[in-house]
Amino acid sequence: MNTQYLPSELSYYQMADSLNTQLQRLKSRMQAHLPELDRVSFALFDQQHKVLKTYADSAFWSLRQAHYEAPMNELPALMHCALQKENRIIDDLASLPSSKHVEMLLSYGYRSSAAIPCYEKDCFKGFIFLNSRTVNVFSEHSIELLMPYINMIKFSVVSENDIVHLIASTARQLFDEANLGLKDSQAHKERIGYYTKLIASYIADDYGFDDETVEHLSLFAQFHDIGKVRLPEQLICQHCQLDEVERAQMRDYIQHGMDIVDDILDSFGFPQHPSIMLLTEIMAYHQEYLDGSGYPKGLSGEQIPISARIVTTANVFDALTAHRPYRQAWSIPHAMLELEKMVNQGKLDRQCVNALREHQYDISVERDKYPEYDPKDF
Structure with missing residues (x-):
């Protein structure tokens, strides 16, 4: 994939498949380092409405009804991680308080999770989530091993989202100028x-x-x-x-x-x-x-x-x-x-x-x- 550079210094892949397809490929490469990894996803933070929403998922075809969003202030644990720029590791999802999203993950057999906050120039963009059908899989060490791929995921998702919003921003400016x-x-x-x-x-x-x-x-x-x-x-x-x-x-x-x-x-x-x-x-x-x-x-x-x-x-x-x-x-x-x-x-x-x-x-x-x-x- 070629990378295009804009005058604003925004870089992105000139040609790219859907984000779900990109995450599927990266997950396969990550499994060489962590075979128990079963799912990679990205939850996007909507700055305007202050909500966290599902956006890209390597397991899309098995989670077709997983469209989900929630106000960030209703997710205090994740909000803390985002503010502190800390990873959140859950050894067993069954230990969490029941919620629609947790119950959905458990119903598909996922047992452990890692949430990695993503920033771009100090602007919070969302979370990369890693899931496994095995308990006690993730640690700071395993996340560090996967960091090159995590950075690729962040680049793919954030850059595409940015280019889409830059197109929309340009269109909005034309309306305003008219x-x-x-x-x-x-x-x-x-x-x-x-x-x-x-x-x-x-x-x-x-x-x-x-x-x-x-x-x-x-x-x-x-x-x-x-x-x-x-x-x-x-x-x-x-x-x-x-x-x-x-x-x-x-x-x-x-x-x-x-x-x-x-x-x-x-x-x-x-x-x-x-x-x-x-x-x-x-x-x-x-x-x-x-x-x-x-x-x-x-x-x-x-x-x-x-x-x-x-x-x-x-x-x-x-x-x-x-x-x-x-x-x-x-x-x-x-x-x-x-x-x-x-x-x-x-x-x-x-x-x-x-x-x-x-x-x-x-x-x-x-x-x-x-x-x-x-x-x-x-």
């Missing part, structure tokens, strides 16, 4: 990201989504309409329904978005990672409908990647439940009826809509955090 006067734009991004994550998590087992995929889908979905920054401001801020000519002009934002993504990726040396494919799929196809009535290519059915189908559903739902200058926002139940109608018309993915229908209370709570502005208020 200054389109959309008061609710940040709230819209947060809601779209949440709906996308909710749907992706709901269908993860059916489509083999790992935590890395769910995380990146949620992040990139927030910038699905970045191409609008290259549209005329008067068109974006239109206070009445668009006519046919204006609608055709508005549709150009898809190609503008693709061009912007190409420009961003070109400035980063076009990294070839699975996550980048998700980004390009979302940008290109999030206005396509299963019946072929969408744009820009009129794709239908399985021609449309599931990543785009997820974001399409999230986007339609947010549009229905958002205020417009020419109409008030629909209630969540009313919007759900419309989504069901679109499923029956063959436009939206049934599983994606089911995910929203099954989580209406959670959606209501999230919308209270990121409310929609009413145009009449400004």
Whole structure:
């Protein structure tokens, strides 16, 4: 794998497999030094929400329902390790107080554990976890023997996460510089990201989504309409329904978005990672409908990647439940009826809509955090 260096001194693998695949390979190499090692995983610390979440796992295919996150302040032992930059070694997981995550590990036969806090320039990034199906496996000495591989894991995970967030940060900066006067734009991004994550998590087992995929889908979905920054401001801020000519002009934002993504990726040396494919799929196809009535290519059915189908559903739902200058926002139940109608018309993915229908209370709570502005208020 070639390493690309950015002006910001961020380095990353130019071409790389998924993080789960990388961890599987590194685990095999680590077993030469510690044969009892059965699992290697990385839990990512979300700086914005202060939660620790599963992210990459060498045992993904046997732990497909292991999607898990928890507020850091509810994990005092791990918080202490992170603050003190100390490893945490558990000789027998059965000795720990019962929790959902501990019970899941025990159910798969894991008995011992080591947690290694990872920092990048004094910024806490998360934990590397080592697990064995044997008790009393890990020690400071065994961790020291594995340190070259632990550093490789940290580099692979942290650098990929950083490059993904740097892409998102660049996109966010373009939105801010465009200054389109959309008061609710940040709230819209947060809601779209949440709906996308909710749907992706709901269908993860059916489509083999790992935590890395769910995380990146949620992040990139927030910038699905970045191409609008290259549209005329008067068109974006239109206070009445668009006519046919204006609608055709508005549709150009898809190609503008693709061009912007190409420009961003070109400035980063076009990294070839699975996550980048998700980004390009979302940008290109999030206005396509299963019946072929969408744009820009009129794709239908399985021609449309599931990543785009997820974001399409999230986007339609947010549009229905958002205020417009020419109409008030629909209630969540009313919007759900419309989504069901679109499923029956063959436009939206049934599983994606089911995910929203099954989580209406959670959606209501999230919308209270990121409310929609009413145009009449400004």
